[in-house]
Amino acid sequence: MSEGRREQRKRETRAALHRAALEIVRDEGVSAATVDRIAERAGVSPRTFFNYFPTKEDALAGVDRQLPEQLAGSLLARPADEPLADGLRVVVLEQLRRVSRDRETWQMRAAVSRELPSISAAAMGNGAETARALTAAAYERSGTDPRVDPEPAVTTFIVLGAVRAAFWLYAARDFEGEIADLAEEALDR
Numbered sequence: 001m002s003e004g005r006r007e008q009r010k011r012e013t014r015a016a017l018h019r020a021a022l023e024i025v026r027d028e029g030v031s032a033a034t035v036d037r038i039a040e041r042a043g044v045s046p047r048t049f050f051n052y053f054p055t056k057e058d059a060l061a062g063v064d065r066q067l068p069e070q071l072a073g074s075l076l077a078r079p080a081d082e083p084l085a086d087g088l089r090v091v092v093l094e095q096l097r098r099v100s101r102d103r104e105t106w107q108m109r110a111a112v113s114r115e116l117p118s119i120s121a122a123a124m125g126n127g128a129e130t131a132r133a134l135t136a137a138a139y140e141r142s143g144t145d146p147r148v149d150p151e152p153a154v155t156t157f158i159v160l161g162a163v164r165a166a167f168w169l170y171a172a173r174d175f176e177g178e179i180a181d182l183a184e185e186a187l188d189r
Contacts, residue, residue: 015043026111057116058122085158106171
């Protein structure tokens with residue numbers, strides 16, 4: 001199996017576990033969403049569940065604890081002479097194009113987040129970790145000191161702010177269309 005196919009299967013398994021957790025909560029309530037039930041519904045073992053999510057709350061939020069470092073690595077792998085904003089744009093848009101386009105999953109995630117604030121907090125925590133990892137990579141790439149040069153941090157947070165705006169618009173539009181297209185539009189502005 002090629003590395004691309006292996007990564008695709010991992011994304012599919014992660015998405016299946018996330019969706020299974022959301023469906024159980026929607027259909028039967030939070031207390032029914034045990035690790036065993038989520039794994040069974042997704043067609044994997046509980047051990048496999050823990051390869052993807054440390055807790056059922058992370059599965060409900062769809063948190064990928066490896067994503068921040070993966071994105072940082074992707075940024076560091078970009079051409080050294082490429083402007084930071086351009087590299088960040090490519091990295092975040094590539095990731096958003098891999099995100100589920102399943103409108104029902106997005107709607108379930110929003111409903112669960114409204115019902116369980118801890119789910120929103122888990123997602124926001126992962127977002128903060130992504131910001132930290134990307135900012136550190138931006139400084140590594142630039143070779144500058146954050147105590148002296150604010151530009152890499154400002155650039156990173158502008159790009160991430162545009163992405164957050166795109167997510168807000170996506171929810172306001174009831175998850176119609178493509179999140180990557182909204183993010184691209186926000187970044188253009």
